[in-house]
Amino acid sequence: MKNSNLLDGSKVPLKLNLRLFSMVIILVVMWVFFRLQVGSFYFSGESFAKLSRDMVSWTILAAGATLVIVSGNIDLSVGSLLALCAATAAILINPDYGLGLSASIAVPIAILVGTLLGAFQGFLTAYFKIPSFIVTLGGFFVFRGMTQKVSAFDPRVPDKSWIVRIGFDYVPQNIGWIIGIAACIILAVVLLWTSAKKKKLNIETLPLWLTISKIVIFSLIILLFILKVNQYKGLPYQTLVMFVVLVALFIISKNTRFGRYLYAIGGNMQAARLSGIKVERKIVGVFALMGMLAGVAGVVWMAQNQGSTKNAGEFYELYAIAAAVIGGTSLMGGRGTIFGTFLGGLVMATVIQGMDYTSLDNWLQLVVRGSVLVLAVGIDIMTKNPPLWLQQFKYKLSRKNSKA
Amino acid sequence: MTEPILIMQDIVKDFPGVRALDKVSFDVLKGEIHALVGENGAGKSTLMKILSGVYPHHSFSGSLTLNGKKVEFNSTKDSEKAGIAIIHQELTLANNLSVAENIFLGDEICKFGFVNYSLMVSEAQKLIDNLQLDIDVRMEIAELGIGKQQLVEIAKALKKESSILVLDEPTAALTENETAHLLKLLKELSAKGKSIIYISHKIEEVFEISNRITVLRDGQTVKTDLSSNWNRQSLINAMVGRELSDMFPKVQSEIGEVLFEVENINVKHPQIESKNILSDISFKLRKGETLGIAGLIGSGRTELLSTIFGAPPGLRTSGKIKLEGEEINFQTPRQTISGGLAFVSEDRKNSGLVLGLNIKENISIVHLNDFCKFGFINENKEILKCEKLFDQLDIRASSINVLVETLSGGNQQKAVLGKWLIKQPKVLLLDEPTRGIDVGAKVEIYNLINKLKLNGVGIIVVSSELPEIIGICDRVLVMKEGKINAELEGGSITQEKIMENAA
Numbered sequence: 001m002k003n004s005n006l007l008d009g010s011k012v013p014l015k016l017n018l019r020l021f022s023m024v025i026i027l028v029v030m031w032v033f034f035r036l037q038v039g040s041f042y043f044s045g046e047s048f049a050k051l052s053r054d055m056v057s058w059t060i061l062a063a064g065a066t067l068v069i070v071s072g073n074i075d076l077s078v079g080s081l082l083a084l085c086a087a088t089a090a091i092l093i094n095p096d097y098g099l100g101l102s103a104s105i106a107v108p109i110a111i112l113v114g115t116l117l118g119a120f121q122g123f124l125t126a127y128f129k130i131p132s133f134i135v136t137l138g139g140f141f142v143f144r145g146m147t148q149k150v151s152a153f154d155p156r157v158p159d160k161s162w163i164v165r166i167g168f169d170y171v172p173q174n175i176g177w178i179i180g181i182a183a184c185i186i187l188a189v190v191l192l193w194t195s196a197k198k199k200k201l202n203i204e205t206l207p208l209w210l211t212i213s214k215i216v217i218f219s220l221i222i223l224l225f226i227l228k229v230n231q232y233k234g235l236p237y238q239t240l241v242m243f244v245v246l247v248a249l250f251i252i253s254k255n256t257r258f259g260r261y262l263y264a265i266g267g268n269m270q271a272a273r274l275s276g277i278k279v280e281r282k283i284v285g286v287f288a289l290m291g292m293l294a295g296v297a298g299v300v301w302m303a304q305n306q307g308s309t310k311n312a313g314e315f316y317e318l319y320a321i322a323a324a325v326i327g328g329t330s331l332m333g334g335r336g337t338i339f340g341t342f343l344g345g346l347v348m349a350t351v352i353q354g355m356d357y358t359s360l361d362n363w364l365q366l367v368v369r370g371s372v373l374v375l376a377v378g379i380d381i382m383t384k385n386p387p388l389w390l391q392q393f394k395y396k397l398s399r400k401n402s403k404a
Numbered sequence: 405m406t407e408p409i410l411i412m413q414d415i416v417k418d419f420p421g422v423r424a425l426d427k428v429s430f431d432v433l434k435g436e437i438h439a440l441v442g443e444n445g446a447g448k449s450t451l452m453k454i455l456s457g458v459y460p461h462h463s464f465s466g467s468l469t470l471n472g473k474k475v476e477f478n479s480t481k482d483s484e485k486a487g488i489a490i491i492h493q494e495l496t497l498a499n500n501l502s503v504a505e506n507i508f509l510g511d512e513i514c515k516f517g518f519v520n521y522s523l524m525v526s527e528a529q530k531l532i533d534n535l536q537l538d539i540d541v542r543m544e545i546a547e548l549g550i551g552k553q554q555l556v557e558i559a560k561a562l563k564k565e566s567s568i569l570v571l572d573e574p575t576a577a578l579t580e581n582e583t584a585h586l587l588k589l590l591k592e593l594s595a596k597g598k599s600i601i602y603i604s605h606k607i608e609e610v611f612e613i614s615n616r617i618t619v620l621r622d623g624q625t626v627k628t629d630l631s632s633n634w635n636r637q638s639l640i641n642a643m644v645g646r647e648l649s650d651m652f653p654k655v656q657s658e659i660g661e662v663l664f665e666v667e668n669i670n671v672k673h674p675q676i677e678s679k680n681i682l683s684d685i686s687f688k689l690r691k692g693e694t695l696g697i698a699g700l701i702g703s704g705r706t707e708l709l710s711t712i713f714g715a716p717p718g719l720r721t722s723g724k725i726k727l728e729g730e731e732i733n734f735q736t737p738r739q740t741i742s743g744g745l746a747f748v749s750e751d752r753k754n755s756g757l758v759l760g761l762n763i764k765e766n767i768s769i770v771h772l773n774d775f776c777k778f779g780f781i782n783e784n785k786e787i788l789k790c791e792k793l794f795d796q797l798d799i800r801a802s803s804i805n806v807l808v809e810t811l812s813g814g815n816q817q818k819a820v821l822g823k824w825l826i827k828q829p830k831v832l833l834l835d836e837p838t839r840g841i842d843v844g845a846k847v848e849i850y851n852l853i854n855k856l857k858l859n860g861v862g863i864i865v866v867s868s869e870l871p872e873i874i875g876i877c878d879r880v881l882v883m884k885e886g887k888i889n890a891e892l893e894g895g896s897i898t899q900e901k902i903m904e905n906a907a
Contacts (some may be wrong), residue, residue, distance in 0.1 A: 194783075203787050204803065207828055255783070257776045267758035274715060274747060274755055275769045275823070276738040334760040391477065395462060 006253055022383075023327070023343045026376070027350060032131070033043075034354040042357065045231030049170075052229070052239040055349035057082065057297040059242055059342065061320035062247045062327075064293035066341045069324055070253070071123060071286045072266035072333030073132035075118075077139030078294045079316035084143045084310070085114040085298030087151035090308035093163070094155035103163035111295035117143070118291015122284035134273070140317065148310045156307035166241065167303030170234035179235065180226035184219040238300050245296060250338040252289075262286055266333030323348050326376045345374065407472070408566060409434045409599050414467035417450055424450045425464070426623045437496050437590060437600045439614035439631070440556075442841035443814075448603050449546045452570055455601075456490045457483040472755075485777040489561035495553050501549075504528035504541040507560045516844050527746055531559055534588060544637055551582035551704050558589070569593070570601040575609060575842055579700045579868055580903060605842060606869070607636055625737065644844050652875025653847070655854040659878065660691030662729075663862040664831045668721030671707065671716050681707050681718055682886045684847060685872065689831065689862040694853065696877030697866045698902045704886040705866040706750055709833045713747040727830060741770060744830035748820050748837055750866070752822040756820040759809035762799060764790040766808050767822040774827070786889075793822040798848065814845030821852065822896075831862045838872060850876055864882040870899045 008185040015101045035042045062077045091098035092106035121139050125132040157164055172177065181263075191211050198205040229235050261282050264272040273279050297316075302308050327344025329336030351372050355365045382390060408431040417425040420790050425447045432438050440448050453459050457477030465572050468475050470486055477483045483490075504521075505512075508530045513520045528541040538557050545553060554574055561569055571590075575759050590613060594600055598692045604610050609619060610631075617634050619626040619642040626642045634642075661708070667686050673679040682704050689695050697705045709719050712725060714734040732743040733904065740747075749755040757766050767790045768775060775786040794804050797818040801811060808819050817837070824832065834853075838846045853863060853876060867873050873880055882890040882905040890897075890905035 021743065045717060197784060201784050201788060203791075255781055256779050257772050257781060257832070258779060259770060260765065260769070260781065263761060264758045267760040268754070269756040271758050272769075274710075274713070274737050274749060276735070276736075277769070278738060334758065372866040392460065397458075399462075 007323055007326070017111075020328075020340060020343065022379075023340075023347065023376075025247070025348060027343070030347070030350050030354065032359065033046075034350070038354070038357045042354075043228075047353075047357075048196060048225065049232045049234075049236055050226040050268050051349055051353050052225075053236045053304075054353060055345050056238045056242040057301045058316045058319040059323060059345035059349075060245050060293050060297040060300065061316055062323035062345050063338055064290040065228070065258070065317075065320040066324045066329050066336045067249065067253060067262055067286050068132075068290050068340055069321070069329050069331060070333060070336045071262040071283060072264045072269060073286070074285065074331070075121070075136045075287065075399070076317050077121065077136040077143055077291060078320060079116055079318070080140050080143035080147065080258070080312040081291060081294040082298040082301060082313035082316055083147040083311070084117070084150065085110045086271070086302040086305075086312050087147050087298075087308040088113050089155055089163075089299050089302050090151055090155040093157050093161055097153045097155050103157075103161045107163060107299050108300055110239075113291055114295025114298060115288050115292040117204060118294065119284055119288035121291070122287025125287065126280035126283035143152050145392065147308075151308045151310050151312075154309050159304065159306075163299065163303050164306055164385070165303075166237045166300060168308065169237050170229075170232075171237060171240060173230045173234050176226050176230055176235040180222050183222050184215075186220055188215045202308075220227040228256065238304065241300060246338060246342055248270045253338050258282065258285060263334055266332070266335075319348060322373045326373060328380065344376075347372070387390065407434070408432060408469075409471060411467075411469040412451070412455065413467045413469065415451065415454060415464060417447075417454060419466040424623050427452075427466075428620065428625050430454040430618060430625070430628070432597055432601060433598045433615075435594050435597045436615040437594050437602055437613050439602045439604065439617045440620065441604065441610060441617060441639065442626075442843055444622035446643075446842075447623040448620055449572065449624075451620070452490060452572065452603070452789055453538070453600070455483065455570065456480050457489060466579060470714060474521060484564065484566075485603060487565070487567040488568035488570065490570040491557050491565055491569070491572065491781055492555075495550075495557055497557060497730050499546040500544065502542050502544055503532070503539060503548070503556050506545055506556060506562055507531065507541070509560070511564075526532055528559075531563055532556075535559055535562070551701060554578060554582075555586065555589075557853075558586075562593075564801065566598075568599045568601065570603070572603045573605065573620070574602075575604065575606060578868065581700065583609065600682060607639060608871070610639075611636070619643055643842075652850060652872070655858060657692040657857045658852075659693045660662070660860060662688050663691045663693075663727070663860075664689040665724075665726040666712060667724040667726070669708070669711060670721045671711050671723075672719045674718040682711060685723075685888060687881060687888065687891075689864060691820065691860045691862060692856060692857050693879065694863045694865060694877045696873040696880040696897075697864060698873050698880055699883035699889075700869065703906065705883055705897045706835055707886075708883070709747060709835050709864065709866055712740070712750070713737055713745060713833060745833065746770075746824035746829035746831070747833040748824055748835060750835040750839065752816050753767045757808050762805045762820055763794065763799065763811075763822075764804040766819055767793055767804075767826060770823050771827050789826065793826060797822050797825075797852075808809065811850040814841035815843065817841050817849070819851070825852075825856075828856070828859065828862060832856060833864050835866045836868065837865065838867070838869070844845050846872075870902055873897070873902070874899065 001128040003361070041047055061082065065075060065078065089106045089110035089249065090108060092101045093103055094100065103338070117139070121135050124130050124135045179311050194204050195208070226235065251262070261272065262278050264277060265282055267281055269279060298313070301312055324336060324341045325331065325344070326347055327337070327340030327342065329341060351369060355368060360368070410432040412428070412430045415425050415428045418424070428447065428451060430451065440451070454464055457480045460478045461476035468477070473484060477486070498509065501509070504525045509522050513527065514525045525541055532541055533538050535555070535901060537559070539548065539552055539556065545556065548556065574586060575638045575830060578586060587609065590600055590602070602610070604615060614631045615640065616628060616630050618628040620638065620644060665688050668687040669682055670680055671682040675679050697708065699705050710717060711720060713733065714737045724731055725745050726732070733739045753759065759767070764787060768786050772781065775782050775789070789854050790804050799815050799822070801815060808816055811819065837849055865877060866874070874897050877897065879890045880902065881888050882892065882902055886905055892901055
């Protein structure tokens with residue numbers, strides 16, 4: 001009786017997983033392809049370390065962009081904001097043109113600048129009802145302009161500053177192992193503990209074998225990754241920063257009130273408001289979070305480049321949005337996951353890095369990058385919500401085949 | 405009588421895991437109004453989607469015969485060409501275009517790609533005048549009330565010279581007046597030889613208008629018979645499949661002291677500076693009382709509820725609300741929710757539910773704080789509470805993790821109720837609580853209202869269905885043009901009295 005009105009509602013979670021699964025397959029296919037093209041270097045520890053390193057700054061942006069998009073907004077300013085935060089940190093640290101402050105002071109200030117500017121954009125969006133597309137398009141220009149001023153002399157960061165290590169150094173191999181193993185243990189404990197607690201309260205949960213295989217698969221991936229990067233110099237510090245950010249945002253999106261509210265606001269703003277959600281404040285909040293992440297990404301970018309330049313982070317807002325969208329975030333709002341975005345970022349990074357190795361012309365690289373974005377989203381839509389003409393075409397094809 | 409113009413024979417349609425239609429046969433005679441009734445999920449919409457080509461020819465088994473010839477529809481275009489016009493429950497008009505442009509949408513009067521606007525307007529006006537509708541075709545759709553929009557939709561279908569007209573719940577959003585007008589129009593059309601398939605939950609209408617009635621239940625035809633051979637009770641029993649003794653199971657609750665007071669509310673029209681949407685509204689509500697608010701659409705009923713709830717549709721220039729003698733702020737919904745108010749809004753898809761979230765997430769959203777510590781959601785606590793409501797309200801779905809967009813109307817409505825009843829409110833505001841849902845679910849909702857009443861909750865109900873207002877309310881306020889025009893109590897609550905004061 002309970003199932004009478006249910007057509008395919010119960011299958012939705014499975015569908016989502018199917019989608020992630022197909023993305024993993026795309027990734028594996030690409031890896032195999034590039035391995036054949038590039039040779040054994042492609043699967044070396046150095047290659048892995050580089051891949052994980054190159055994606056850091058815009059994947060951090062993409063994680064924030066996911067939440068912004070989920071809330072029904074968009075942020076086009078993050079690339080410029082990243083540059084401004086990088087420039088701010090660099091000028092504060094640089095002893096020649098700037099203040100020569102210690103990184104321990106400059107970095108928090110840069111992140112704070114990002115947070116405040118993000119919050120201000122959220123404020124304009126939420127309280128003055130200026131569409132976020134317009135506000136952040138404005139921010140895109142304004143922050144770039146300010147970057148050109150602040151970064152007028154392209155300030156460098158001295159070698160002795162600890163922040164440079166984030167960009168260039170590696171976690172020592174044995175500590176890398178400890179981090180990897182600790183991550184696996186935490187994962188196992190958390191999953192088993194929640195599962196046990198659910199069972200005790202008589203709440204439906206995944207069967208034990210599925211939970212365990214989940215733990216095993218993820219642990220294997222983590223340990224394999226550590227093994228690989230340790231074959232080179234170890235886990236890059238910046239990669240570690242990225243993972244910390246991703247895990248934090250994963251938790252925010254899944255387990256906090258704030259995260260839940262963002263999905264509700266993006267899914268149906270009117271219903272959210274009538275449910276007593278203070279919509280305006282949450283929107284300011286998500287833009288502030290985005291700004292903070294732009295600050296973090298800016299600092300990482302500065303560390304990678306040991307200073308700032310006027311055109312730091314150009315196009316990064318678009319990479320961020322692309323990664324989120326490839327990862328299944330809906331531009332209509334209300335849908336999207338951090339894990340999906342991580343996979344989307346990985347797809348983008350793989351394409352970019354792979355093409356670098358095959359030394360494709362720059363113009364062609366851009367063409368491929370853009371095509372991958374449209375293809376990935378296109379395939380997703382075609383499999384999830386095929387348009388009628390495609391359904392008919394498929395049907396006719398199948399009828400022909402069955403006749404033949 | 406004449407030959408059937410349309411015969412649908414042994415239609416079987418399967419969805420993954422469910423047989424939606426099981427050998428359904430259905431026919432329509434020329435010039436008849438054939439009512440198709442059944443609970444939500446009985447298969448009415450599926451049957452009509454087959455007729456309109458939404459489900460292409462190969463996706464079901466059975467045959468369609470139109471004017472004696474077998475037909476295969478592969479798209480909605482095919483069925484339109486064959487002369488079948490469907491007017492859906494959800495209107496499909498372009499809000500930003502004029503009435504004339506909508507009527508000619510996709511079929512504009514053109515020369516060399518340029519639209520002859522004036523000719524289109526005059527043609528459209530002719531059509532509208534023929535139907536005796538009081539509409540200026542140059543107006544934008546958005547400026548018309550929902551009732552008139554419905555009539556425009558019908559005019560649009562008639563323009564295509566369709567021989568079969570399908571109307572899916574056309575009166576769900578209409579007032580009594582508009583409904584009467586529509587029914588009259590349909591009768592005239594059928595007298596001119598058009599065949600009409602009429603889908604409705606409103607039994608009175610069905611009896612008033614139809615020549616024959618077919619009842620579907622769980623994807624099967626229960627019976628097709630002349631309307632005169634059915635009666636109210638036999639029809640309801642056929643739909644529900646069980647005896648439904650009383651549609652409005654009224655309980656006599658102890659009406660206690662004054663619980664809630666509204667004083668002197670004035671709200672300005674958002675666009676028209678000089679106009680008020682609500683003027684000088686004051687009333688009192690007692691514990692355990694059900695107060696009905698009747699009136700035509702546009703009389704300010706919905707606006708009154710949302711204003712009380714802290715979401716006024718325009719600028720509120722004055723007004724106070726008091727709960728248990730204490731004045732409470734009502735600037736935002738959060739304030740009124742904390743005070744103990746709950747508001748089940750009229751349009752569950754636009755303002756009630758977040759369709760992309762699942763049942764659990766929708767139910768817990770209002771009082772999410774109760775499941776949180778330091779901003780982190782205690783998922784287990786949330787699940788246990790939501791499952792309890794899920795069972796109590798008897799929401800039909802496999803689990804609380806099902807997305808609400810996949811639920812039927814009645815179950816969605818129960819989910820909306822669930823989110824407001826997760827904590828018992830002191831005052832419950834209900835706006836069209838049974839709109840577009842089936843008889844069985846309606847009775848469940850009435851029972852729920854009664855239960856809350858016995859617990860001392862004060863309830864305010866806005867409804868366009870007068871039998872419902874009369875059946876469940878202790879007292880009725882009749883609104884007209886933003887003011888309370890009359891207050892009716894006890895025996896004086898009758899259809900006539902209400903209409904007299906509303907129109």
